[in-house]
Amino acid sequence: KEQSERKRGPAIPAGVEKTTFLKALDELSGQLGKENVxxxxxxxxxxxxxxxxxxHDAMHVLDEEELVASAVVYPGSTEEVQKIVLWANKYKIPIFPISIGRNLGYGGAAPRVRGSVVIDLGRRMNKILDINPVDHTCLVEPGVTFYALYEEIQRRGYKHLWIDCPDLGGGSVLGNTLDRGIGYTVYGDHWACHxxxxVVLPTGELIRTGMxxxxxxxxxxxxxYGYGPMADGLFSQSNYGIVTKLGMTLMRNPGGHESYLYTFPNEEDLAPLVDIIRPLRIGNILENVAQLRHVVQAIAYSGKPRSSYFQGEGQMTDExxxxxxxxxxxxxxxxxxxYGMSYGPKEIRQYKLDIIHKEFLKIPGARRIDPATLPKTDYFWSRDRIATGIPDLEELQWVNWYPNGGHIAFSPxxxxxGPDATELWRMARSRAAEFGHDIFPAFCVGLREMHLIVECVFNRDDPDSRKMALACMRAMIDEAASKGYGEYRTHLVLMDQIAKTYNFNDHALMKFNERIKDTLDPNGILAPGKSGVWPARYRGRGWEM
Ligand code: FAD
Known part of the structure; x- marks a missing residue:
């Protein structure tokens, strides 16, 4: 849709007079330049x-005016980030950092607290500070996208360097890594590879972690690791600092690669297949973050809406x-x-591919699809690009399944x-069926664990559809938690609910997180409520959802 008129008027940070807020913005303009506020x-x-x-969130699951910024500011340097932080402390204005703001499915660019000032770091702080072709590493500012890093490596002719990217390449390397996002080469666990x-702390000091x-x-x-307590974890999925530089390791071009695609006929194949995958993945025969997807998502890749295939109500059956x-x-x-990928020269690949073939064919009816039979427009080739670190956008197609598609994910x-995979898949499907909705489940096998990413597409312009998607996600989260499964990452709107499921010893970890928050951010200005961590000034005052 083109645009929406504002029903509620501009959002002003709670507890700050409008005139004070406007005066404070003027003061900030004086420091950053008018064009950057x-x-x-x-x-x-x-x-x-x-x-x-x-x-705000381009794929908003609440009314789009609910989680909306009061202003957006564009720092051009670490020093300017420090100035913004000091300014926010002076006026007790909540600030919320984004690198690019394409965190779609998890809140996009929206702040957790309505009326926060969004710090858009990506617009001006977007330099690739270093690409080291000897050490296979890079150092980037917040605004460097996967596309930008990939293109710069190509421009410099570093054929031996690969990056790792998520399904969509337009996000930032830094923001995705801080949110513990995943990609699909051997370096798919981005946090593990940083x-x-x-980091600029909430009181304005500057630190560097590790070496x-x-x-x-x-x-x-x-x-x-550097020396002493390792602080990095405090700045991931957190509200303890604004990261202004990120170091990232780069993969070495393995000297060859070959994508493969297997299909399995029956729903019940899931359990034996997952049990086959586990030792192969831990043994590194399956080398990349493996993707096991359901047929409904394969259809949705076409980008055609559900209504072009099916006009009925409710969840479509497997049949x-x-x-x-x-x-x-x-x-x-x-x-x-x-969908998998084998890396290395032909003879090394063949050794692994033969084992995979023998193991996968233990499932009756399993088939390897010959890539030569697939047109270049087939989704297989998108997976092929992504698993070689070439950024892509094809994955967006399935968001068209319902009109005005937005999406939100349940990611336990x-x-x-096998039994865990079956339990989670059946639970997700039957919950979604209660809400009459199709879901797109994909198992991403890290190494010893897997994330089941259940994508739920909804109509952004239909309040009932949004409400349904949210209720469906909430039901899945609660049921999964009752069975011992917790989420790896979530949407802003679901952060409180998920934080509560991490409840060992009377929520001891949250109490620890709150103590750190109150120490590092005594005025509670930085991203209040992110990951369910509320500063003292907000805690227990009705902000939780
Ligand atoms: P941002 O929105 O800039 O930031 C992400 C988070 O980090 C936010 O919570 C933000 O507050 C915080 N943050 C950002 N910068 C800073 C900073 N400087 N200091 C402190 N905190 C900061 N994601 C995956 O990981 N893997 C996938 O395969 C994947 N597939 C997707 C497929 C589809 C169809 C869609 C719609 C989304 C998918 N995503 C996936 C989610 C999302 O698109 C990516 O994770 C994307 O890279 C995140 O956007 P961003 O980099 O612009 O992050």
Missing amino acids: EINDQPLKDGWYMEHPNT SGLE GAMANSSSWQIFP QVREIARKELKYGDFTWLY VSPVR
């Missing part, structure tokens, strides 16, 4: 992936979905798809075991 008083535009807003942060704490270290990007897949796709009859972590 924008009040958010215009109609809200959701835009699209490449022209996403930085004022090395070194530069970077030594003023003259030459090892910042190659040894993440209906398989029937469509038989007609529309070139993969025959199937329920599950496994579990052991890589």
Whole structure:
């Protein structure tokens, strides 16, 4: 949709007089330049992936005016980030950092507290500070996207360096890594692959983690631990600091690669297949973050809406979905798809591929799809690019399944075991069926654990559809938690609920997090409520959702 008129008027931070707020913004303009401070008083535009807003969530699951910025500011340097932080403390104005703000499915660019000032770091702080072709590392500012890093490596002719990217390449390397996002080469666990942060603390001090704490270290990007307590974890999925630089390790071009796709016919194949995957993945025969997807998502990749296949109400049955897949796709009859990639020279790949083939074919009816039979437009080739670190955008297609598609995800972590996979999949599907909704489940196998990413697409312009999606997610989270499964990452709106499920010893971890928050951020200005961590000034005052 084009844009929405503002029903509620501009959002002003709670507890701050409008005149004081406007005066404070003037003061900040004096420090950053008028052009780098924008009040958010215009109609809200959701835009699209490449022209996403930085004022709210482009895929809002609440009314779009609910989690909305009062203003957006654009620092051009670490020093300017420090100035913004000091300014926020002076006026007790909540601030919320984004790098690019394409955290779609998890809140986009929206702040957790309505009326926060969004710090859009990506617009001006977007330099690739270093690409080290010897150590295979890089150092980036917040605004460096996966596309930008990939293109710069190509421009410099470093054929031996690969990056790792998530399904969509337009996000920032830094923001995705802080949110513990995943990609699909051997370096898919982005947080595990980072090395070194530069951070502005909520009171304005500047620190560097790892070897970077030594003023003259030459090892910042190659040894993440440094010396003493390792602080990095405090700045991931947190509200303890604003990260202004991130070190990242880069993969070496493995000297060859080969994508493969297997299909499995029946829903019940899931459990034995997951038990086959586990030792292969831990043994590194399956080398990349493995993707096991359901047939319904394969249909949705076409980008056509559900209504072009099915006009009925309620969740489509497996049989209906398989029937469509038989007609529309070139993969025959199937329920599950496994996308993988083998790396290295031909003889090394062949050794691994033979084992995988033998193991996967233990499932009756399993088939390897010959890539030569697939047109270049087939989704298989998108997975092929992503698993070689080439950024892509094809994954956006399934967001068209329902009109005005937004999406939100339920992402529990579990052991890589058949019974767990079946339990989670059946639970997610039956919960979604109660709400009459299709869901897109994909198992991403890290190494010893897997995330089941259940994508739920909804109509952003239909309050009932949004309400349904949220209620469905909440029901899944509670049921999963009652069975011992917790989420790895979540949308802003679900953060409180999920934080509560991490409840060992009377929520001892949250009490610890709150103590750190109150120590580092005594005025509670930085991203209050992020990951369910509320500062003292907000705690227990009705902000939780
Ligand atoms: P931002 O929105 O800039 O930031 C992400 C988070 O980090 C936010 O919570 C933000 O507050 C915080 N943050 C950002 N910068 C800072 C900073 N400097 N200091 C402190 N905190 C900061 N994600 C995956 O990981 N893997 C996938 O495969 C994947 N597939 C997707 C597929 C689809 C169709 C869609 C719609 C989304 C997908 N996503 C996936 C989610 C999302 O698109 C990516 O994770 C994206 O990289 C995040 O956007 P960003 O980098 O712009 O992050």
